[in-house]
Amino acid sequence: SDQERTFVMVKPDGVQRGLIGEIVSRFEERGLKLVGGKFMRIDEELAHEHYGEHEGKPFFEGLVEFITSGPVFAMVWEGQDAVAQVRTMMGETDPAESAPGTIRGDFGLDLGRNVIHGSDTEAGSAEREIELFFDDDELLDYERVDETWLYE
Numbered sequence: 063s064d065q066e067r068t069f070v071m072v073k074p075d076g077v078q079r080g081l082i083g084e085i086v087s088r089f090e091e092r093g094l095k096l097v098g099g100k101f102m103r104i105d106e107e108l109a110h111e112h113y114g115e116h117e118g119k120p121f122f123e124g125l126v127e128f129i130t131s132g133p134v135f136a137m138v139w140e141g142q143d144a145v146a147q148v149r150t151m152m153g154e155t156d157p158a159e160s161a162p163g164t165i166r167g168d169f170g171l172d173l174g175r176n177v178i179h180g181s182d183t184e185a186g187s188a189e190r191e192i193e194l195f196f197d198d199d200e201l202l203d204y205e206r207v208d209e210t211w212l213y214e
C-alpha cells in the first residue's frame with residue numbers, strides 16, 4: 063500500500079460554524095489516521111508562505127485576510143493515497159461546483175468560504191505544508207487497531 067501524509071485544515075469559517083468534529087469524523091471513519099493536530103491562529107507571515115503560489119492574484123489579499131481572521135484547526139492525516147483521497151473527499155475548490163457528499167458540497171456555497179484546506183496532489187505540496195505547520199515531534203507514529211482490517 064502507498065502510505066502517505068497530507069496537510070488538512072478546517073478554515074476559520076468551518077471553525078465558526080462548528081464543523082471541526084464533522085470534518086474530523088469523515089476522515090476518521092474513512093480509515094485515515096490522524097498523526098498531528100493543532101488549534102491555532104495563522105499570522106500574516108504564515109498565510110503568505112502557505113498561499114505563496116497565489117501571491118499577485120486578485121483574490122490573494124482577501125484570502126490572507128480570511129485565513130488570518132480566526133482560529134483554524136490544522137491536521138496531518140496519513141493513509142493509502144491520503145493526498146488524493148482527501149482532495150476527493152473535499153470536492154472542488156468552488157463549493158458551488160462540488161458534488162453532494164463532499165465536504166465543500168455539503169457545507170459550502172461560496173468560493174471564498176469553502177470550509178477546508180487540503181494539500182494538492184502536486185509533488186512536494188503536502189510535505190511542504192506539513193513542514194510549514196508542524197515540527198517533527200508534533201507528528202506521532204502509532205498503529206490504529208483497525209489497520210489490519212482496512213488494508214489487504
Ligand code: DAT
Nearest residue numbers: 116121125154155173174176178179180182
Ligand atoms: P484549493 O483550496 O481547492 O486548493 P486553490 O489552491 O486554487 O484551491 O486556492 C486556494 C484558496 O483560494 C481556495 O480554497 C479559495 C481561494 N480562491 C481560489 N480561487 C479563487 C478565486 N478565483 N476567487 C476567490 N477566491 C479564490
Ligand code: MG
Nearest residue numbers: 179180181182
Ligand atoms: Mg490549493
